[in-house]
Amino acid sequence: MPGGRPRPGCEDAGVTSAQPTDPHDAELAQRYGRRSRWPLVAAAVVVALFVVVAGGLLTWAAVSSSDPEVQSALVTFEVVDSHETTASVSVSLADGASGVQCVVRAYAEDKTTVGEESFVPTGSGRIEVSIRTERRATSVENVGCTADGQTRAR
Template identity: 45%
Template sequence: MRDSLGGSIDGVEQTLSERYAAPPAWWRRATIAAVAVLALVGLAWLAWAAYTESTPKVQSQLVSFHVVDEHSVTARIDVRLASGTTDATCTVEALADDHSIVGELHFTPTTGTNRVTVRTERIATAVELPGCTAEGQDRAR
């Protein structure tokens, strides 16, 4: 028995390809090509990001610090600048017992060891080096 549209009432006789049009033949190739292009773009971005993060223009490390008196601390910082790096800036912070910043110094580093004195508003118990930045390197290291 059939209904007025030609379909079977007793059971499903039509296959999906008869009921719905099959996708065009080029659709599969276009999908594969689009996925390949997106994968290549993603891999290129990943390679660029890895290279950029692994070769910073400036790197710094706090080696030691000494509390001189109630209003100053000295710090020894090792800095490595990549060749051709200009406008590098480093930040050193002096911290009190309650972890509040009691002194801060921004300075232009040179390659090698940099000795700096940070003026403080009260006695500092620790020194922190958030890092150094350069043109094109926004994240302090």
């Protein structure tokens, strides 16, 4: 823009109407018709349906996982000797929980598994578990408990 004046034919016209401004555009629209809006509407419906289904699945997953049949936590552990470690596990069972099984695992200093014990809790509360180990354990992990209908250990 030398001299501060716009070049001829380059004035800021702006868009003021959705109707064709060129007479040739009007002729083309009359001859061939305008683009249909149904693909845009169909795409919007598909996206809305996907959002509703995804939201429903997310809600179902959250509700079904929010109240497990059984939960457990490692309270403490003690290394008794080179071939035995005891663990204290707190277990909480829901009423009517069946097929409950829990697992604790002992590790050596080099992070190798040196012992594992599965047990079936008889009820809620603190349970003492003895883990036989192949060598001295330095840590214990509560893998968790499962029940019928609850495959994820907690």
